[in-house]
Amino acid sequence: MSPWHLSRRRLFGLAGAGAALAGAGAAAGYGLSGAPAADGVVAFRGEHQAGIVTPAQDRLHFVALDLTSTDRAAVADLLRRWTAAAERMTSGRETAEGGAIPANRYAAPADTGEALGLPAASLTLTFGVGPGFFDKLGIADRRPPQLAGLPRFQGDRLDPARSGGDLCIQACADDPQVAVHAVRNLVRDGFGVTEVRWSQLGFGRTSSTSTGQATPRNLFGFKDGTNNLKAEEPDLLAQHVWVGDEGPDWLRGGSYLVARRIRMHIETWDRSGLDEQEQIIGRDKGEGAPLTGTAEFDLADLAASGPSGPVIPDDSHIRLASAEANGGARMLRRGYNFVDGTDGRGHLDAGLFFVAFVRDPLTQYVPMQRRLARSDALSEYLEHNGSAVFAVPPGLSEGDDHWGRALLA
Incomplete structure (x- = not known):
């Protein structure tokens, strides 16, 4: 193999690097539109x-790591x-x-190679x-008070092997192999300092x-994250997602x-009737409209009553998760479906890997989840078995x- 050989992936990258530089003056691509x-x-x-x-991609590989070094x-x-x-x-x-095909055939490749050509x-x-x-x-003096382990909520069945972590890397892509490749190579480079x-x-x-x-739609078949x-x-993101002056210098402009x-x-x-499912969620299954409306983005009328009581039940998911029920608190959700085989008892180990970005988990996420865990009719069908919270620093300058530069300076 010639040392001048370029894989398709490297050719794509060289073209992409030029495009990225050309667009740097337009708010760095994702900063405004995220596109x-x-x-x-x-x-x-x-x-x-x-x-x-x-814009949320179709695939995710999320990894939490522990430090194995205190240096x-x-x-x-x-x-x-x-x-x-x-x-x-x-x-x-x-x-x-050097990539996946080094000039020295006896050296370990710098790249594992499964994304070549992608x-x-x-x-x-x-x-x-x-x-x-x-x-x-x-x-410890640099840790903000908002960065604390989440409390145990009613009904939690947390597995320590699926919870916590000193660091996290979220890889999202439109190709699962690209996402897996990225995490695999970063984990590989962390040997001796971190472990999965x-x-x-x-x-x-x-x-x-x-x-x-x-x-x-989620695996229950309902549209998810309408609101x-x-x-x-940008104004709502500044209010609910990005850490402001209340945070330490290294985190301002970041999130949790x-x-x-x-x-x-x-x-x-799947054995529940359609009417029961819609009452539990508070929306119809086909269009995704609130039970008080006809279109997905119609505002839910939480005050509407019928012969049997509230049209949107008091224990429905959309009522208890709404901003109105949570002091106006909102969050940016970015979750994914998962199916991880079976549980050995004839049931799929499947569900939702919930990811949300918030300005303050203690005032936005924790009160909402306490309310859901205590009163949400949907909780009967859910089991929270993994949990973690991380501080996500702002973006990087050129x-x-x-x-971690500002944090460890």
């Missing part, structure tokens, strides 16, 4: 990290290397120079830090983060990521800025 360029490349640098307001210099060096690799992969290139596929890589990151590195705590594959986004996307915040609502693995008891749900 990938025509070649499927989402700008890696900008005011906010990609993978938050970016701050070693961790900072890893985050620098991760940033360089992430920027290359999101532009459609291989992980590092385009960037709108790949985004989003980085966050968990509560334990600060304690292990002796910087848990990971989750997802398919079929369960929310829309742009007005240009249709509302998808989700959108990239085209809440992850919950929610198993759905789909076999039980030059040598890298993940």
